[in-house]
Amino acid sequence: MILSGILFVVLLGLIYALPAAGKYDSNIEFVVAVVIIEVIYLFSYFKTKKKSMSDVVDVVYVFLILWEVVTKLGISHPVLVPPPEKVFAIFSLNKQDMFEGFLSSMKILFQGIFYAMVLGIFGGLFVGYIPRLRDTFLPITRVISSIPPLVYTPYVVAVMPTFHSASIFVIFSAVFWPNFMSMISRVGSIDHKIIDSAKAMNVSLPTMLFKIILPYSLPDVIGRLSVSLTSAMICLTGAEMLGASSGLGYFVKKFSDYADYTRVIAGIILIAIVVTVLNLLVIRLQKKVITWKY
């Protein structure tokens, strides 16, 4: 708590007081970013009272201080390691591009994940409950889901008519197969006491599937959502680097082609923020939806 306070002040001091080798257009964006980090840190520290919070933010500040000092003193390569002021300034310079990239990525991401989850869950529920279907699809699913989606991404991008459909397809398969597979095996391994208990009440097949097995598996499904989200994001940005004309991955790829690493790093930071926020939302959702334990 004290250490992170000192580091925070040192960092701000360095931003304003340490003379730079070249001239920066603006350093206010970087200052804003640092202040946001501090606010989030203080807020969550007082909410959770966790000591580890301070350690995390300490590491972040030390890294930022090093970055600041190294670039200002001109120790590092000016093109390969741009100063943080310039990197964070991109967030206001290119905000239009970034926002559009963000929107375009999210649209594809959510469509892909939505179709994949819905089909994976309901398909897995049905296939998993019928032994013959389960025995048929489980080996096939095992093989397919073990193929890293990035491997077939270039092929899918080439085959599908538009980039939009190609990237939805890639995300779909990245999310669908693992979800489908784990749903099948989940249904197959469901606690037999629960099933017996339901059977003894003479429940119908739809009731068994949707009122017993589905709620029983729901924590698992939502638990997998954050994994799915991460792998979908990997595939999406990967795909966008291949053939897109918009999106977060495209943003990074375009500027790295021009060796504009300031924007490349800004793009990477943006992707990190987006993924983190999405994951936090999923955890929120998890807590809201699952109020019970096994």
Place this chain on the structure above:
Amino acid sequence: MEKIKLENLTLTYVDAKSSYTAFENINLSINEGEFVCVIGPSGCGKSSLLSILEGLNRASSGSAYIDGKKIEGPGTDRGVVFQHYSLFPWLTATANVVFAMKQSKCKGTKKELMEKAQEYLSKVGLAEALDKYPSQLSGGMQQRVAMARVLASNASILLMDEPLGAIDPQNRRELQILISKLAKEENKTVIFVTHDLEEAILLGDRIVFMANKNIQADISVDIPKPRTRESLMGNQKYIDMHNNLMQLFYNNIADKVGKDEVVI
């Protein structure tokens, strides 16, 4: 009036490599409102017998009848309490009971069903835990919910498979009295599987002793109800019956392992 009838009932589990006969040629008749305790050493087929009545297993030969109708599968005329608390963990105590009531086609609005469920939960001593999830309840409390669940549904037959097997002694006693009382009040026909002699004599109108894949003895418990543990203690009938049953257990185990090795 005859409620349950078993005729030459045989159950053989068959899989690809082997087959195993759980019990053979069982004949049994149970009247409406009777409380029948089934006891016997483990592996004697008592739980398998129950699974036929539950409708979860099919008889290999012979038939089981309820009210003269052959059992073809699970039905809402029977309520089952398993040894392991089999509540649905995603539903609260009340919702668990309501779910069972809906399955057994209890009529009424949602509010009426909930009120009835809560009434039964109060009867089993859970008025304070209506909105708790099973994970928040102790084993004894979960088993109380399971009992409220079968009582609130329209089942006229209660099938209980060692329902108190995993419960601590204090709760066990309370629940024994509760089961006995509620079964009588609601005029349920009960088949209660246990391996505890005391429990069987305390609860049963009749005790069916199973061993060697068949019924070895069918004894009426000629001690007036309501019985309590304390009143049984000095009762000569109780002592005789206990000794008799003990002897049956002893003989049965001794047949298998040789008399010298049996220590009870």
